[in-house]
Amino acid sequence: MPENKQEGNQVSRRSFLRNGALAAAGFMIVPRHVLGRGYVAPSDRLRVAAVGVGGKGYGDITSFAEGPADINFLCDVDTRRAADAVKRFPKAKFYTDFREMFEKENKNFDAVSVSTPDHQHAVAAMAAMQLGKHVYVQKPLTHDIFEARKLTEAAQKYKVVSQMGNQGSSGDGVRQLMEWYNAGIIGDVHTVYVWTDRPVWPQGIEWPKTPSPVPAELNWDLWLGTAPKKDYVGNLVPFNWRGWWDYGTGALGDMGCHLIEPPFRVLGLGYPKSVEASVGSVYVGEFKRGYFPDSCPPSSHVIMKFEGKNGKEITMHWMDGGIQPERPAELGPNEIMGDGGNGVIFVGTKGKMMCGTYGVSPKLLPTSRNAEVHVKQTIARVPEGHYLQWVNAAIAGYGSDKAKALSSPFDIAGPLTESILMGNLAIRSYDYREAKADGKGYNYPGRNIQLLWDGPNMKITNFEPANQFVKRTYRDGWSLGV
Known part of the structure; x- marks a missing residue:
């Protein structure tokens, strides 16, 4: 965290994109056989950064963690609401401003879970997708119609695996x-x-x-x-x-x-x-x-x-x-x-x-x-359920059969x-x-x-x-x- 809260608030979108490009340039999938028996390839687990980790957000990330996902970063503007998540995932680094987390840590996670009040869904999800991160966003997808249209377009543009949190789908x-x-x-x-x-x-x-x-x-x-x-x-x-x-x-x-x-x-x-x-x-x-x-x-x-x-x-x-x-x-x-x-x-x-x-x-x-x-x-x-369906699809990647079978990707959820x-x-x-x-x-x-x-x-x-x-x-x- 920056010493000055306001300084953290001014993290620019340009820096998101610059660091995201660097992360993409340095990305490499390590084959399983190189690691040897008993090791799990990085490409076999999804590294998740969570924006909004109290209430429903806490339920989301604990559900992801039941599958091949690691909750590496937590972000919430209210430390009271985040207390259970911090206790449940003690190794996860904590932030209060998702923009700072995205700028500093974008090389260290693959996907983002967004479970904030409705008016913050779109900005967090869009910033994540512009970094090439897969996204899971709680319902409703956005606060405004315009935001929903733009997130739908962005999921295709940035080739990310997306899912909205309407589990019944x-x-x-x-x-x-x-x-x-x-x-x-x-x-x-x-x-x-x-x-x-x-x-x-x-x-x-x-x-x-x-x-x-x-x-x-x-x-x-x-x-x-x-x-x-x-x-x-x-x-x-x-x-x-x-x-x-x-x-x-x-x-x-x-x-x-x-x-x-x-x-x-x-x-x-x-x-x-x-x-x-x-x-x-x-x-x-x-x-x-x-x-x-x-x-x-x-x-x-x-x-x-x-x-x-x-x-x-x-x-x-x-x-x-x-x-x-x-x-x-x-x-x-x-x-x-x-x-x-x-x-x-x-x-x-x-x-x-x-x-x-x-x-x-x-x-x-x-x-x-x-x-x-x-x-x-x-x-x-969908025997694995809504959450693990997204986790498995994100690991398989955009355009995979698992991604194409998702229940509520943004081209449906939008x-x-x-x-x-x-x-x-x-x-x-x-x-x-x-x-x-x-x-x-x-x-x-x-x-x-x-x-x-x-x-x-x-x-x-x-x-x-x-x-x-x-x-x-x-x-x-x-x-x-x-």
């Missing part, structure tokens, strides 16, 4: 759903319902007016990263940032990559043609919840229109904050819909099927059909993330000009706007104000470098 459930659909069991799907019990953090609230002391263990400036400069407030770190647009992507960004992934894959969806949203705003006692531009709403219902493979329109309903679809008539009164708080229902011309979070517990409806319908397995499963973030364009573009409070404990929301989307050009064609949310303006000192 490697599960058996989504593959079972695909096999049923491909066999024509439920006919052509025209409507999909997706719902979640999130948010389980505060949303639809006002930004606290009183700043709080910054904990000594937290580098607040580095935590803010690309986001606007603000005073530290309590009850934000380490989890409740998800409900603030500067840092998180709300319930849709948090759970969409787990719940929308099954219909996206099963139906072969591309960019939505249009999207619209309605949002909830209420009072709870004296605690006001309503429309605050900085905060995601407490609930929302998003409707996306896609063009299916057969050219027919597919309508997807996303619901969060306690909103759920009507129970299918085919589902018994005591049977659980989805997994209870979350789920997906596919409505086809010949029947219905559903699943829970991550695509688990796939079922045909009525559930009695599951004992009657038998479809041959045609899609390979378009999926873009489609999910389209919903947030509609939520953030909800017209509040007619919103009002009557002073008696009720808040009347405004009206929704249907946004028409030009996917290839990343542009809303009928409502220009929505385009401001396609790409953020980073704080001075931060850049995506594209």
